[in-house]
Amino acid sequence: xxxGSGTALRTEEFGTLADGAVVHRWxxxxxxxxxxxxxxxxxxxxxxxxxxxxxRAGVALGLPDLAGYETYSGPYFGALVGRYANRIGGACFxxxxxxxxxxxxxGRNHVHGGARGFDKRVWQAREVTDGVRLSLVSEDGExxxxxxxxxxxxxxxxxxxxxxxxxxxxxxxxxxxxxxxHTYWNLAGGDSGTALGQVxxxxxxxxxxxxxxxxxxxxxxxxxxxxxxxxxxxxxxAGYDHNFVLDGAGSGPAAxxxxxxxxxxxTVTTTEPGMQLYTADHFDGRPFGPCAGIALETQHFxxxxxxxxFPSTVLRPGGEYVxxxxxxxxxx
Numbered sequence: 031x032x033x034g035s036g037t038a039l040r041t042e043e044f045g046t047l048a049d050g051a052v053v054h055r056w057x058x059x060x061x062x063x064x065x066x067x068x069x070x071x072x073x074x075x076x077x078x079x080x081x082x083x084x085x086r087a088g089v090a091l092g093l094p095d096l097a098g099y100e101t102y103s104g105p106y107f108g109a110l111v112g113r114y115a116n117r118i119g120g121a122c123f124x125x126x127x128x129x130x131x132x133x134x135x136x137g138r139n140h141v142h143g144g145a146r147g148f149d150k151r152v153w154q155a156r157e158v159t160d161g162v163r164l165s166l167v168s169e170d171g172e173x174x175x176x177x178x179x180x181x182x183x184x185x186x187x188x189x190x191x192x193x194x195x196x197x198x199x200x201x202x203x204x205x206x207x208x209x210x211x212h213t214y215w216n217l218a219g220g221d222s223g224t225a226l227g228q229v230x231x232x233x234x235x236x237x238x239x240x241x242x243x244x245x246x247x248x249x250x251x252x253x254x255x256x257x258x259x260x261x262x263x264x265x266x267x268a269g270y271d272h273n274f275v276l277d278g279a280g281s282g283p284a285a286x287x288x289x290x291x292x293x294x295x296x297t298v299t300t301t302e303p304g305m306q307l308y309t310a311d312h313f314d315g316r317p318f319g320p321c322a323g324i325a326l327e328t329q330h331f332x333x334x335x336x337x338x339x340f341p342s343t344v345l346r347p348g349g350e351y352v353x354x355x356x357x358x359x360x361x362x
Contacts, residue, residue: 037160045096063191071149072110082293091214106212109149115210116332123335132174144173161186177205199351214323217289232260234274300328
C-alpha cells in the first residue's frame, strides 16, 4: 500500500495470461472515488463513486477476472485503445507518399488497433504521485503501422476524486496515432440494467455523419433539429454510434451525464476534438444486455488518416503526442 499526495494506492496480482505474463491490478482511492486499473490493456476495471445517499456503487462496466476480458474482448470494456481508436477505411492510408496497410479486423476496415491492439498488451507499470503510469513500446510494423512508438498513459486521481488519464507518445518515424479509453458508464450502477434514460449533454454543434460501414462521409452535419442535438441536456435513447465534433475542446466539460435516481453526475473534459457516443445496442447479454452502458470515447475523428479535412493524427519524430481526459464525479 502506498500513497501519493492524497491518493491511496495498492497493487496486487490479478491473473496470468496463457503466455505466462502476469497481470497486476492497481487500486487508486481518493475523496470517495475508488478506481481499479489493470496492466492488461490499460483497462479501467471499475470506478466506484457515491450517490446522493452516500452509498458508493460501481459506475463502469467491468468483469471480475482476467478470463472474462480475454473472452469478451470485442466490446473493449474499459480498455486503452490504440494505435488507432475507431476506424481506418479500407485498412490502409497514405503518409508522405507511401501506402501503409494495417490489419483488417472489421470487414474490409481496421478498427481499434487491430487484432492485437493496445487493449491486448501487458503494460509496464510504476507508481507516480497520485496514481500509476503504464508504458509500452509498439515496434515498427505492429498491425501494419509504421514507426517504433513509445507510449505512456498515466492514471491519477485529482483532489475531489476526478480520474485523470494523460497520454504521451513519441515515434522514430512518421506514423498516425489516436488513443482513447473505452469505458462504458452507467451511473445507476453497472449491474442495474439499461443506462438509457440517463440525461446527457454534449457540447457539440456538429457530428461527422457515417455510412453503412460506420466510416465518415467527410461531411460536417449541424445537429440543429436532429436527434444528435445534446447541447441542452436530454435523456439518452438507443441507436447512437457517432462522432461528435466538440466545441472548444479543453475549455470546459465536453459532456455531462446525470442519473436522476442516484443523483450521480459524470463530467468529461478533454483536449481531444471529438467524442464517440456509443449506446452499446449490440450487447446480447453476454455478459451485459443491450444499452447496459454508455461509452463517451474522447478521440480524434474516425478515418482521419484518409480525411485531410479532419484534424491531423500524424505524429513525427521530434514531436510528442499529448492528450488528457478528466472524468469528474459529483452528486446533485
